[in-house]
Amino acid sequence: MNHLSRIKRSLALLATCSGAMLAFATPSPAQDTFKLGIVTFLSGPAAESFGVPASKGAQFVIDELNKGTAPAPYQKVGFGGMKIEPVVIDENGGATKQVQELRNLYQRDNVDAVIGYIGSGDCLAVAPIAEELKKLLLLFDCGTPRIFEEAKYNYVFRTAAHATMDNVALIRYMKSRNIKMGTFSAINQDYAWGQDSRADFVAAAGQMFPDAKLNADLLPKFGAGQYGTEISALVSAGSDVVYSSLWGGDLQAFLLQSVPRGLSKRSQLVLSAADHVLPPLGEKMPDGVIIGARGAYGLMSQKSPINDWFFQGYEKANGVYPVQAAYRVTQSILGLKNAIEKAMEKNGGKKPTTDEIITALTGSEWQSPGGLIQMKNGDGHQAIQPIAISRTKYDPAKKRVELVDIQLFPAECVNPPPGVKSVDWIKGGMTGAKCN
Template identity: 70%
Template sequence: MAPPAPSILRPLVAGAVLALAAAPALAQETFKVGIVSFLSGQAAESFGVPAVNGAKVLVEAFNAGKAPAPYNKTGFGGMKIEPVYVDENGGATKQVQELRNLYEREKVDAVVGYVGSGDCLAVAPVAEEMKRFLILYDCGTPRIFEDGKYNYVFRTAAHATMDNVALARYLKSRNVKVGTYNMINQDYAWGQDSRKDFTLAMQTLYKDAKYDADLLPKFGAGQYGTEVSALLSKPADIVHSSLWGGDLQAFILQAGARGVFQKQTPVFSAADHVLPGLGEKMPNGAILGARGAYGLMSPKSGLNDWWWDLYSKAYNVYPVQAPYRMAQALLGLKLAAEKAMAANGGKKPTPEQLAAALKGMQWESPAGSIRMVLGDGHQAIQETAIGRTRWDAGRKMVVLEDIQRFPAECVNPPANMKSEDWLKAGMPGAKC
């Protein structure tokens, strides 16, 4: 068959151009984000799922252009956000493979994820090796940026040293008597680091205090009969713990039933996320942190009011630690992406451009200011708060009272010192 005459070709080409112009959505570029958290296992109910729920409502608000300024541009600088959700359950080896799949198969532009410190330690070097952008939204171990140097990896929340220093400072400021203390922490990076940080902080603030029971059950143990018996056999003024998720819930229920908290005040570094689930089974007078000024201890601000209402209306429960941390990661990523786009003519940023934009950045979150000042601009610091629990029968919920806030520079190490060295030196330069 002979080709059509040029006079016929011209209207056909023009029609094709008009058709493309009439359907811009087909050609619209998206920004694909892998979001990783626990969707199954003992950490899912109180931590992983709330974090992912926070991501879902925030992405929806971003894509609709309904977030408050400076977060009110649609999507990321006009690009719709396309989330890919991955379950963190399964261990570090599995997560390394899942991370590779996100970058290589799903072709994500960035990954935001990881709760487990062991998982963070495993995936960070892989993202760096692949030269792909990664935000660690949670995990606690200071080792990520104190023992390694990264170009493509960031953590947009403070590490665990802050949590345990704040606990010790709260005890001291409230004149809580601590002659002896017990500890129960999980036997992996998070628990080991938390135990060390609390012990070193206590050595500075309670020089004469001694610890007795020093328990390290495995992650996901669930049953704590032996540990509860050990605590009962060694009475102390307080019992410190960095347990979290289902492990923390199980420990509180089992220890409470046997009267541990009637004799030893519980001091929990990361316990706010179990308050809605435990309700009146949470012991009164427990001293706890939320790994930041989150949930019931979050500051009053227009941004926090918006976030609180957005999450609460969607899920009929207030946001706690995990969704707050997810929110501040996605807010930071949004501003970094738009900053990078403004510098490169509105084009989708490369991993290198994203990293350059986020390095050393500061932004406002529902929990206050987030500043990337540690780890050569890759590790955040933020303020935190500690409070005491009380069951409010009228409101049918646990409330937090006697809240004390700590500036970021009071409870985080300076940029020129590792956490352990700072603690051993007596926390020099702390601005409280």
């Protein structure tokens, strides 16, 4: 090899090495980023009306935070100046799969924290894993009260209220409007969410409608999709009220199959978590249905600078207004941001450790698009929040279902006090409830 060839080869090697160094240097240092796992349904019957709105809500909020364009007090870029790097995982597939996916997020993807889980069964399965691994997990949805009523956690938080709030608010709403409920029937999914929702509604009804008689009491499996037999039983029962905590594709299917058979005209439908099916159902949603949204969300949300930013920004980005899942994942992200930045105020501005974040998040409170979130229950690991209930009314001019006769309930009116199990609180007459 002559001298000129050696020079050319050396330059080529230098260029190759420099390129490799640049490639490795592209990602920001760990100190400048916060890697965040996001778990929600991206496929399956829960995706369209619930899981995908959650992922779109997370994307909108993370983009806004990374640009520093969120309103006060969230105007600081990312999490305390750290850019947020999301890793999004599909929740579809069952609890066993989600346990492994959570391990992968922590051990393979090296995320700093995980925000996730819509299904109550998934939450019950993954919470002990995060605790075992000593990794931060924020449950953004899943309604079963059992998470913190049956166990204690250090590394696990739920940044939204559980299903007791939904059912107590429904009963209070019905009582305040003198809804006739001499008899009622129920249809709920046969797993933690459906079973616990049913128990809370029946217990609350026993307090405020003590003479009401439960007729048909149905527990179809999650994802059943076909409800001909159940609808026949409900129509035959002829109850004054039909209560349900069905959600996602199951709720859509139930409504599409039951309305043509006249169930909504025969009985007052009362649905604890129905706002998310209003956009896809449109005029097929009957008028006068009493619904909840698992919070003061969407068309029942209260006007505020934070809610205006979120509602209008999400709608502009996605062509449809945000519903409960988008609100719930957003309040979780903002709660984590609030805790991280509080921790950084105390440690001199460094990226906080998991333990420092836990200390800041425990018992904290923050403003969200759905109102004030307070980590008051579960030893400071379980949130309480306000909720709204309303009735449906289709608006042909807007070509969408509007919500009317809205009533907002304060958090401490519909959530149990610290240290008291939900069903015990309800059966004890909801002692200490602070209602307007």
